Amino acid sequence: xxxxxxxxxxxxxxxxxxxxxxxxxxxxxxxxxxxxxxxxxxxxxxxxxxxxxxxxxxxxxxxxxxxxxxxxxxxxxxxxxxxxxxxxxxxxxxxxxxxxxxxxxxxxxxxxxxxxxxxxxxxxxxxxxxxxxxxxx
Amino acid sequence: xxxxxxxxxxxxxxxxxxxxxxxxxxxxxxxxxxxxxxxxxxxxxxxxxxxxxxxxxxxxxxxxxxxxxxxxxxxxxxxxxxxxxxxxxxxxxxxxxxxxxxxxxxxxxxxxxxxxxxxxxxxxxxxxxxxxxxxxxxxxxxxxxxxxxxxxxxxxxxxxxxxxxxxxxxxxxxxxxxxxxxxxxxxxxxxxxxxxxxxxxxxxxxxxxxxxxxxxxxxxxxxxxxxxxxxxxxxxxxxxxxxxxxxxxxxxxxxxxxxxxxxxxxxxxxxxxxxxxxxxxxxxxxxxxxxxxxxxxxxxxxxxxxxxxxxxxxxxxxxxxxxxxxxxxxxxxxxxxxxxxxxxxxxxxxxxxxxxxxxxxxxxxxxxxxxxxxxxxxxxxxxxxxxxxxxxxxxxxxxxxxxxxxxxxxxxxxxxxxxxxxxxxxxxxxxxxxxxxxxxxxxxxxxxxxxxxxxxxxxxxxxxxxxxxxxxxxxxxxxxxxxxxxxxxxxxxxxxxxxxxxxxxxxxxxxxxxxxxxxxxxxxxxxxxxxxxxxxxxxxxxxxxxxxxxxxxxxxxxxxxxxxxxxxxxxxxxxxxxxxxxxxxxxxxxxxxxxxxxxxxxxxxxxxxxxxxxxxxxxxxxxxxxxxxxxxx
Numbered sequence: 001x002x003x004x005x006x007x008x009x010x011x012x013x014x015x016x017x018x019x020x021x022x023x024x025x026x027x028x029x030x031x032x033x034x035x036x037x038x039x040x041x042x043x044x045x046x047x048x049x050x051x052x053x054x055x056x057x058x059x060x061x062x063x064x065x066x067x068x069x070x071x072x073x074x075x076x077x078x079x080x081x082x083x084x085x086x087x088x089x090x091x092x093x094x095x096x097x098x099x100x101x102x103x104x105x106x107x108x109x110x111x112x113x114x115x116x117x118x119x120x121x122x123x124x125x126x127x128x129x130x131x132x133x134x135x136x137x
Numbered sequence: 138x139x140x141x142x143x144x145x146x147x148x149x150x151x152x153x154x155x156x157x158x159x160x161x162x163x164x165x166x167x168x169x170x171x172x173x174x175x176x177x178x179x180x181x182x183x184x185x186x187x188x189x190x191x192x193x194x195x196x197x198x199x200x201x202x203x204x205x206x207x208x209x210x211x212x213x214x215x216x217x218x219x220x221x222x223x224x225x226x227x228x229x230x231x232x233x234x235x236x237x238x239x240x241x242x243x244x245x246x247x248x249x250x251x252x253x254x255x256x257x258x259x260x261x262x263x264x265x266x267x268x269x270x271x272x273x274x275x276x277x278x279x280x281x282x283x284x285x286x287x288x289x290x291x292x293x294x295x296x297x298x299x300x301x302x303x304x305x306x307x308x309x310x311x312x313x314x315x316x317x318x319x320x321x322x323x324x325x326x327x328x329x330x331x332x333x334x335x336x337x338x339x340x341x342x343x344x345x346x347x348x349x350x351x352x353x354x355x356x357x358x359x360x361x362x363x364x365x366x367x368x369x370x371x372x373x374x375x376x377x378x379x380x381x382x383x384x385x386x387x388x389x390x391x392x393x394x395x396x397x398x399x400x401x402x403x404x405x406x407x408x409x410x411x412x413x414x415x416x417x418x419x420x421x422x423x424x425x426x427x428x429x430x431x432x433x434x435x436x437x438x439x440x441x442x443x444x445x446x447x448x449x450x451x452x453x454x455x456x457x458x459x460x461x462x463x464x465x466x467x468x469x470x471x472x473x474x475x476x477x478x479x480x481x482x483x484x485x486x487x488x489x490x491x492x493x494x495x496x497x498x499x500x501x502x503x504x505x506x507x508x509x510x511x512x513x514x515x516x517x518x519x520x521x522x523x524x525x526x527x528x529x530x531x532x533x534x535x536x537x538x539x540x541x542x543x544x545x546x547x548x549x550x551x552x553x554x555x556x557x558x559x560x561x562x563x564x565x566x567x568x569x570x571x572x573x574x575x576x577x578x579x580x581x582x583x584x585x586x587x588x589x590x591x592x593x594x595x596x597x598x599x600x601x602x603x604x605x606x607x608x609x610x611x612x613x614x615x616x617x618x619x620x621x622x623x624x625x626x627x628x629x630x631x632x633x634x635x636x637x638x639x640x641x642x643x644x645x646x647x648x649x650x651x652x653x654x655x656x657x658x659x660x661x662x663x664x665x666x667x668x669x670x671x672x673x674x675x676x677x678x679x680x681x682x683x684x685x686x687x688x689x690x691x692x693x694x695x696x697x698x699x700x701x702x703x704x705x706x707x708x709x710x711x712x713x714x715x716x717x718x719x720x721x722x723x724x725x726x727x728x729x730x731x732x733x734x735x736x737x738x739x740x741x742x743x744x745x746x747x748x749x750x751x752x753x754x755x756x757x758x759x760x761x762x763x764x765x766x767x768x769x770x
Contacts (some may be wrong), residue, residue, distance in 0.1 A: 012219050013555060013558075013559055015562065015563060016558065016562055019559075020562070021567070022566050022572070039563040086551075087550075087551045087552075087555045088547060088550065088551050116554065116562075117558040117559075117561035117562050117565070117594075118562075120566070120569050126655045128160035
């Protein structure tokens with residue numbers, strides 16, 4: 001790959017955005033950040049990123065999932081890999097209330113799903129893996 | 138009671154009873170065909186009788202005429218037989234056909250009989266007794282007045298023959314035996330006596346057989362009605378049973394009401410059934426379930442109690458009301474009902490804790506249809522419906538509460554974890570040297586801060602998991618658990634950790650494990666907590682997990698270690714929330730004091746048992762028993 005990969009972080013917690021940015025920039029990735037789903041979508045429309053790192057609960061409880069499904073329905077954007085990060089314990093997201101389960105009952109709209117906090121090495125290797133898969137396909 | 142009257146009465150009952158009566162009367166009518174079969178014996182009888190008479194010595198018998206008579210009877214009986222066979226399948230409901238066939242038979246029989254009697258001695262003929270059969274059959278097959286009619290015809294016929302012969306209008310054919318003529322004309326008094334007593338006999342026969350038949354018919358009708366009543370009672374009991382079952386097994390209100398209304402609609406034999414619930418302010422009635430054709434009429438309508446006197450009466454405490462749709466002022470949607478062919482309605486209150494919560498309604502296409510028994514039944518049904526509504530509503534309320542609580546807990550978890558996640562991420566960045574190198578002491582303290590933050594996250598998770606499990610007690614998933622797969626996953630999860638600590642880690646799974654039922658994820662979490670503890674609190678030595686067949690149809694899972702052990706005092710508090718043993722705190726390991734509470738919770742929910750054996754400094758043995766699932770019959 002010639003150019004450094006373009007990663008879009010969509011996350012409402014500035015501390016998380018800042019720390020991820022530091023970690024990812026150390027590997028020379030190009031980072032863009034958006035603080036809610038709407039801004040994130042605008043960023044995607046402007047330029048399709050190589051990877052999206054997406055939070056779940058932002059201004060609404062399921063904003064991350066809503067965006068993920070919106071992207072999946074769009075043929076132009078559906079192939080963008082999404083790494084989803086959430087402070088919901090994963091066990092609860094899977095077994096949790098109907099509101100959540102209803103969403104998760106459909107096709108899983110994301111490439112990877114991690115609980116926060118994710119440690120730096122795990123984050124970097126996840127990004128690497130996603131980019132490699134993308135190159136392969 | 139005539140058949141006509143029976144049919145009129147039957148019209149007041151549902152279709153079934155009329156059909157049943159018809160079947161019984163049909164059986165009677167089939168005798169008309171039987172009469173045809175009986176007649177086959179008549180022509181040979183005449184031939185044989187004539188032969189015997191000649192042999193006995195009767196003289197000058199008109200054998201030729203008698204044979205012609207026999208041939209005529211054979212001919213018309215053949216005709217009746219062919220007609221009867223062609224019409225056999227039309228017997229049901231074809232009263233006119235049966236009557237005409239019978240009348241024709243009787244008419245022709247009478248002509249034949251009169252001729253035979255005339256040619257075999259008139260009043261002195263022994264054949265006159267055969268008329269009795271006709272009178273009996275006519276009272277069975279035809280209305281009573283016909284049998285009297287036929288009796289009169291017979292009497293008149295006989296008197297006519299006797300008179301005509303006496304007056305010489307027709308030539309008599311007296312019986313001659315040994316040269317002597319039986320001549321009753323010489324004894325007119327005796328002749329009149331015979332005719333008189335004969336006439337009396339036919340009338341008495343007509344009277345007695347038709348009275349007996351009318352009694353029999355009445356009995357048959359009573360029996361049919363009784364069996365119908367029993368059948369309907371049975372149907373109602375069945376309906377109540379179905380409703381009770383639905384209340385017990387179906388949790389969703391709309392489903393329960395669908396079952397209830399369709400069952401009631403069927404068993405009551407009405408056009409429609411509706412369930413209306415009263416609004417909080419008591420001013421409106423909303424249709425929550427409708428079955429039958431009224432369903433479309435009321436789909437989106439709301440009854441204003443003030444505008445519907447019939448509904449208002451029920452709400453104000455009347456035990457039931459019936460109404461005719463013709464009384465338009467009693468209904469808010471009377472015209473819609475009339476358009477849907479509804480003639481009468483029955484409303485009964487749905488009562489919960491002495492308060493009317495709604496109305497159960499039945500809509501019928503007949504006027505004044507609802508009998509006291511039906512009203513009673515409907516009120517019983519309403520009692521059950523009210524229970525169903527209450528049940529379903531409280532279940533729904535609880536479910537909603539659990540749902541809300543669950544969602545609330547999830548948000549709490551999220552919001553508690555979010556700042557911690559940020560703290561840990563920041564610590565990661567600093568400790569990872571992204572912002573410059575740290576000295577050893579700085580590194581060490583930041584490591585401790587990081588560890589404490591992680592402990593807190595684990596604690597939040599476990600606390601929530603505990604809360605979630607308690608909520609889910611009723612909603613627990615119960616499926617066969619693949620224990621071998623579970624053992625495999627546990628081994629893979631902990632192998633490396635044990636190895637890093639230099640511990641021997643052994644997993645033994647015996648082959649004859651009974652099947653257990655339950656929530657695989659929860660059982661796995663419980664076992665993971667136990668194994669994780671064993672490894673955590675064993676500085677040196679070994680950890681062993683063994684799955685085997687336990688006593689009394691259980692699966693036994695033993696988790697043993699050679700670790701620090703648990704003191705006698707601490708053992709008692711082991712499964713309490715937030716409890717941490719003294720030696721565990723001293724060992725300075727992270728821990729939340731929730732792991733074993735979760736284990737206990739899971740084991741309890743699966744009807745299992747957990748036992749702990751331990752000696753401080755030597756090691757600990759946890760034994761978990763899960764009951765084997767009952768074999769499927």
